[in-house]
Amino acid sequence: MRLSKRGEYGLRAMIMLATPSADGRPSVLQIREISQHEQIPGKFLEQILLSLKNAGLLHSKMGVGGGYHLAKPPNEISLGQIVRILDGPLAPVKCVSQMAYEPCGCPDEETCGLRLVMGDVRNAIANLLDGTSLADVTLRVHSLPE
Amino acid sequence: MRLSKRGEYGLRAMIMLATPSADGRPSVLQIREISQHEQIPGKFLEQILLSLKNAGLLHSKMGVGGGYHLAKPPNEISLGQIVRILDGPLAPVKCVSQMAYEPCGCPDEETCGLRLVMGDVRNAIANLLDGTSLADVTLRVHSLPE
């Protein structure tokens, strides 16, 4: 049931990009800044951000003074979207996946006990991850008891 | 977020062993019966059942007329136990694992947004899987609307 490093790094980067800067304006950050702050290998992070960009979650600017910023406000980007882009379907087994269904080879899917339970697990994960936006995360961190 | 084949096969086998036989007595099944019914490579299943046995969830009998049966009543074996034995910790990232904690390298774990959310995910999965026994599964399948 693991999240890959790819997914983990991507989430960290997106959360960092969603964190409001001191002046309250949306953050624009360079790969290097993120990779240093979050201890992520630079070239690896590069690929990850590129995927996120190509999926429409990030915008970027090339050249001097360039960098990455969120393509949408943080409350419109869910963690579920990010994880699906980087790690694929949330479902533990393909036969309960909404986005990548595949039969699992059991005699009868309708009466497959494993499928019933794994469906619940998928839903629990999806509800949580799709129901949590980047804004939710930064807010929660910011309002943490000390 | 995937369940390995090992985990999947193990769960299928355990559910099959938990399903009451026609006479209502606890099922004793041979590797071959399970592997044929569930379409699992025999030698692979053998290893899986052995792990489950060594972990105390199964008993076995060698020789002619031998086979496997549950070591405890189905309501005392949770899916969480099975998955942990075969696939390791349920937590998506190690820094929120109860059974295999490891620091994740973020500057401060207490204020790590990712950790907070993944903690929720871990709990959701654990609550579901630890809260569902083999008996729950077979019961649910048996009382399925047609």
Add this chain to the structure above:
DNA sequence: TGAAAGTCTACTTGTATTATAGACTTTCTT
């Protein structure tokens, strides 16, 4: 024009998953 940034693709390397093989032990039946 050149340095600073992102873009893109290919490659490498390591490790985990998914098996397969085969020799061994126990148990039952005859």
Add this chain to the structure above:
DNA sequence: AAGAAAGTCTATAATACAAGTAGACTTTCA
């Protein structure tokens, strides 16, 4: 006692995937 039927155990192979590295390319700005 023999032999077949079952599980036990360990090693190994084959594959896939994750994680990371490399390098040539493009865009932008001063």
